[in-house]
Amino acid sequence: MTQAGPARPRGGLEREVLACLAAAGRPMAPAEVQAELGGGLAYTTVMTTLSRLHAKGAVSREPAGRGYVYTLRGSPGAAQASMTAHRMLKLLEADDDRAHVLSRFVADLSAEDERLLAGLLADEDSGTEEPS
Amino acid sequence: MIALGLVPVAASVMLALASGGLSRHLAPAVAVPLLTLLALATSLATGLVLSLAAFGAVAQLPFLAERAGWSGGVLAPGNLEPGWGVLPGAIAAALLTAALIFTVRAARDLARAGRACRQLGGLDRLVITHDDRPTAYSVPTRAGAIVVSTGMLRLLSAEERRALLAHEDSHLRHRHALYVLLADLSAAANPLLRPLAGRVRLAVELQADEDAVAEIGDRRAVARALARASLAVSAGPGRRRAPAAGSAAGAGPRGSLAMAQTDACARIRALTEPRRRRSWPVAAALVLILASSTTALTMTWAMHQRIEAAQLVYAESHAIPLPDAAARWAEPA
Numbered sequence: 001m002t003q004a005g006p007a008r009p010r011g012g013l014e015r016e017v018l019a020c021l022a023a024a025g026r027p028m029a030p031a032e033v034q035a036e037l038g039g040g041l042a043y044t045t046v047m048t049t050l051s052r053l054h055a056k057g058a059v060s061r062e063p064a065g066r067g068y069v070y071t072l073r074g075s076p077g078a079a080q081a082s083m084t085a086h087r088m089l090k091l092l093e094a095d096d097d098r099a100h101v102l103s104r105f106v107a108d109l110s111a112e113d114e115r116l117l118a119g120l121l122a123d124e125d126s127g128t129e130e131p132s
Numbered sequence: 133m134i135a136l137g138l139v140p141v142a143a144s145v146m147l148a149l150a151s152g153g154l155s156r157h158l159a160p161a162v163a164v165p166l167l168t169l170l171a172l173a174t175s176l177a178t179g180l181v182l183s184l185a186a187f188g189a190v191a192q193l194p195f196l197a198e199r200a201g202w203s204g205g206v207l208a209p210g211n212l213e214p215g216w217g218v219l220p221g222a223i224a225a226a227l228l229t230a231a232l233i234f235t236v237r238a239a240r241d242l243a244r245a246g247r248a249c250r251q252l253g254g255l256d257r258l259v260i261t262h263d264d265r266p267t268a269y270s271v272p273t274r275a276g277a278i279v280v281s282t283g284m285l286r287l288l289s290a291e292e293r294r295a296l297l298a299h300e301d302s303h304l305r306h307r308h309a310l311y312v313l314l315a316d317l318s319a320a321a322n323p324l325l326r327p328l329a330g331r332v333r334l335a336v337e338l339q340a341d342e343d344a345v346a347e348i349g350d351r352r353a354v355a356r357a358l359a360r361a362s363l364a365v366s367a368g369p370g371r372r373r374a375p376a377a378g379s380a381a382g383a384g385p386r387g388s389l390a391m392a393q394t395d396a397c398a399r400i401r402a403l404t405e406p407r408r409r410r411s412w413p414v415a416a417a418l419v420l421i422l423a424s425s426t427t428a429l430t431m432t433w434a435m436h437q438r439i440e441a442a443q444l445v446y447a448e449s450h451a452i453p454l455p456d457a458a459a460r461w462a463e464p465a
Contacts, residue, residue, distance in 0.1 A: 007347075015257075016290070016294055019293045022285045038290060084248045085248075085252065088279065103269060103303050103336070105269060113362070114367075117397075121356065121363070
């Protein structure tokens with residue numbers, strides 16, 4: 001009962017750390033990653049995950065101060081990967097006749113939907129700022 | 133027999149009109165398999181009933197009956213003119229062709245996605261593309277992959293990123309793509325089932341959203357991730373904007389597109405104000421599945437028996453020695 005939130009799926013934390021480094025787009029120290037992820041994660045857990053990712057070759061690290069900073073390692077053939085991703089997007093945006101083989105996180109919005117969602121976000125953001 | 137054949141057709145019409153009411157109060161985890169099974173059963177039963185009607189009417193044609201060795205008079209249901217077989221036959225052939233085309237396209241698209249996914253590499257089923265456009269989707273290959281662009285990741289907070297990853301992971305874990313494909317295939321073979329297939333697609337998203345909630349323990353965070361990602365994707369360059377759901381011109385060229393337009397809002401609503409679950413839709417769906425499959429089985433069995441009887445009558449009238457099985461059946465015990 002030490003974990004604050006419900007458990008992550010297998011590989012879940014590794015994915016979150018990768019996503020965190022990708023979003024930052026700059027080298028990050030383990031403590032920064034820990035602070036960014038939040039949710040009561042222990043420093044050692046983050047540290048272990050980062051070194052495991054480094055062993056797998058997903059992140060690169062360089063010495064900084066007394067420890068390391070970590071960066072997301074770009075895929076070897078970045079140009080090729082980008083083209084492949086583009087082909088994939090074409091499948092994704094296939095017209096409605098086509099089978100939906102890829103499932104998108106979100107679909108297109110109507111103007112009406114947009115107003116509604118923007119309103120929700122505005123409420124949420126002001127709501128979360130109030131307590132501080 | 134004709135009245136019985138109308139059961140799957142009536143079920144299809146009912147589902148075309150009321151699939152929303154049926155699925156609204158179902159828990160997503162129940163809705164996904166149940167509605168998919170309902171779509172499959174109804175679609176198969178409709179196709180079978182149409183084929184049987186066409187066969188029954190056409191098989192009595194003298195030149196066919198002579199070659200096949202059965203009595204046309206015994207086979208014809210209620211002295212139906214052979215011409216009546218043309219309509220159900222044409223519909224059955226058209227729908228079967230549509231289903232085949234759908235299957236071929238789906239298989240081709242899946243193979244393409246699988247190839248592209250292998251080229252992208254990635255780790256732990258996560259592929260991060262270095263792209264400013266916000267995209268996020270899952271690829272249902274054997275291993276499965278979640279593809280997210282850096283543009284999307286930058287938009288979200290750590291918690292919202294976790295919600296997105298949990299959502300896509302749920303799609304892969306539950307093999308959601310399979311359900312959606314089967315439901316879409318059913319709709320290809322029976323266009324009346326398009327709204328139901330749309331409901332399966334929505335149920336799959338709702339279940340993935342619920343799984344994300346279960347993992348991070350915050351409904352509003354999942355709703356926020358969804359809203360932020362939706363707005364970013366629809367504001368992105370080169371996106372075709374969906375027409376307003378309410379406007380008359382915005383009904384969209386197809387039912388499923390109209391469905392997609394309201395998807396985000398339906399999902400947000402489900403996250404912010406959870407619905408009460410009811411059990412009657414489960415019962416209703418099971419009754420429809422049972423009715424369609426029983427009808428299909430009964431009619432197939434009836435046709436099988438009628439063919440046997442027609443063969444017997446033909447053999448007797450032409451003094452042909454009966455095949456073993458038929459002979460045993462003909463002899464009085």
